[in-house]
Amino acid sequence: MASSSSSSDQSPATAIAKAAKSAFEASQLIPSSERVKALHEIKQELENAKEEILEANRKDLSAAQVEVDAGRMSSSLLKRLDLNKGDKWDSMLQGVLDVANLPDPTGIVTYATELDDDLELYRVSCPIGVLLVIFEARPEVVVNIAALAIKSGNAAILKGGKESNETAQLLSKAIQTALSKTSIPSTYIQAIQTRAEVSALLELDQYIDLVIPRGSNSLVRTIQNSTRIPVMGHADGLCAVYLDESADLQKAIRVVVDSKIDYPAACNAAETLIVHRSLVRTIWPEVAKALLDKQVQLLCDPETRSALSNLSPSSYQLAALVHPSTPSSYHTEHLALTISVLTVSSLQEAISHINAHSSHHTDSIVTESEASASAFCRGVDSSGTFVNASTRFADGFRYGFGTEVGISTGRIHARGPVGLEGLVIYKYMLRSKSDKGHIVGEFGSGQGKKQYKHAPIHTSSVPF
């Protein structure tokens, strides 16, 4: 417990975590309008410090260039570090305003009932507490996550990639300066630099309430293996499109091609195409042609492969892009212009394949049958089950959440694209208005005992 260690023997991580928890607790008595004010102050402070921040960003970029030249860093990672590229700076600032303008996710009553005359129960949405967010190189994520945490009333400790340390430090300094102009404690948002601090923080479940790793599968699993704190993580995205017996040709081509090529590196891109056997010599070759036209490599089972032998593309192109699949193809998140193709004999076989091989992210059926659509949507155990629509629609902005905290591949608390709602939980407020207060001993089955009333109260906010 907190009291068992004196402040003198605190580790730096403990001091950070305690400061975050205490900032969170203090913030509970501050009106939510102050959090919106803080977001506007942050935008202003970032504008004020723009030159200084971009100068720090140039230092990070130079250091990264040395790594790239030495072959120790990829050039795509370097690109992601650059805060001055295109409209990145402006959209980072606009993002803060967008979050400020979203509806407040806290203080919403989701259940209210009168337990007895003058005894009212309210379930009210509230922040979770202290978030520990661990992410990779892109420095603007510091601002993005800080905005989401502040809007939802959570304190946050942020750890970015070490490549963006100089930039991230100045971004978080600007955020703290902005917070100091409000009544929210400036330790509400803190940045840390080292993995050792992360390891120490993962032990402190008395102060930290949720860990959000944004990065690779291995990052998520490493963290899950090393903490008691709940983890809201995004593991892999192995999405499939299934062409049902009754699939329409045009829908099949459009949905498969978009799911694969719209953004192949995204987690909601399709990695597997499942074809009903009855379509192997009809719709499949047309779909294949459309994919080959976009330079998509096809890893085919024997049936779908042999069906392509008479295709019109040159044999050169077929030889270059069509290859036999292996069992591991169907477990692979290609994240590239590659798709694994499989034949099945039935909808049930497709559903079973997806449940055994997909990452339970998003899977789509192309079908004209209502019965198949319904069975697919219920039978496929994924966070998104789609009908005649691209898997790429699985996204918080597209779903209408206004912003995206991440995509959760977990199955509790939040699943699929997560908006601000994923950063809140609820508490129960119970108020007796009776002259004598309310006690449990007066209720029960004996003589003279009261019964619970459970009369719904229709309200969206707590009246006290």
Place this chain on the structure above:
Amino acid sequence: MASSSSSSDQSPATAIAKAAKSAFEASQLIPSSERVKALHEIKQELENAKEEILEANRKDLSAAQVEVDAGRMSSSLLKRLDLNKGDKWDSMLQGVLDVANLPDPTGIVTYATELDDDLELYRVSCPIGVLLVIFEARPEVVVNIAALAIKSGNAAILKGGKESNETAQLLSKAIQTALSKTSIPSTYIQAIQTRAEVSALLELDQYIDLVIPRGSNSLVRTIQNSTRIPVMGHADGLCAVYLDESADLQKAIRVVVDSKIDYPAACNAAETLIVHRSLVRTIWPEVAKALLDKQVQLLCDPETRSALSNLSPSSYQLAALVHPSTPSSYHTEHLALTISVLTVSSLQEAISHINAHSSHHTDSIVTESEASASAFCRGVDSSGTFVNASTRFADGFRYGFGTEVGISTGRIHARGPVGLEGLVIYKYMLRSKSDKGHIVGEFGSGQGKKQYKHAPIHTSSVPF
């Protein structure tokens, strides 16, 4: 992954977990009415097997009696084993019917929006998947948990205390017999006997989606430390009542006494009483007298202790029941007729004490001030914050959930008393009804691109 090990090298735990997952997946295509039918079959089957089950229960009781006689088991544990005591058998059966009659928590649309003409998104409640529930001696919990899992559409693996093994085996045999009379696979509910199986199952996060430990703090923490699977646990219940400056005497006495004595062994009983300094010589001695009348031991700080020196109870009684508190008193879940008492100078100090010492379960303020009530309910970071009401109201039945899965001291997914809602999550179903299907490439900011519409759809069920 599943495919990487052949069935021949499967451990028994892996076979159990795979069977549970596959039963869960199969159940997704079975109408929820079948789950209600299963509950009625279970009640019938338990009635049929009553004599056999009670005979097994007598064996468990005899074996336990040997342990009690040898001083290796408490007699209270033995009492909890007895399935034939009072109305326990009948209320176990009635509980199954009660759960059957609750509203279906699955299939409920909680968000629906039209992303574009003919492109509809539905967020629909659905089961979590496979639950691993670990609990202590009481054998009727097998039936209770099985009913909750079936009603909410989750498969479950159950591990009870070894003291009730004979009984639990026959209870779960009756459940499986009942399931075999429905289209739900009989491996939907499985019972396991050994801790080794639990350890092996805790490794299998690809099959098991949620662990629910119902027992001691140390059980919950041990499990949290040894698995990547999310844990919905109930740790301790260290609840406080705060007597605010404006507290009413009668409300103070009633709320404090009920919170302490209504059921001292419960997690929602009060363990700490916090008294505003201005009440130490007015209301506090009256409250103390009421507690002493009920034989409650008071662990007092110097101020509250010295205020009792002129009390009317005999000095003998004061000496026996009033003792100085120590710092650890305020971290102790007494679970007995004992309460720790502390003086504070302000509401803020009370809130800080509770946030630092309570288990964030349920805390209550006695006050006549709206401002204090509001600040306490927001500032105290607990799952229940009450005004002029006993902490003992924190309970799923009293809250109106019809049943209680448990009380969660976690802060994600479900918090406080958990009803069937705590056993569901949601998935997103997206359907294009357009002639061409829907692709993401047609949306965006460029010329001729479509914009997302996000028009709310008002419905409580999915139309396909």
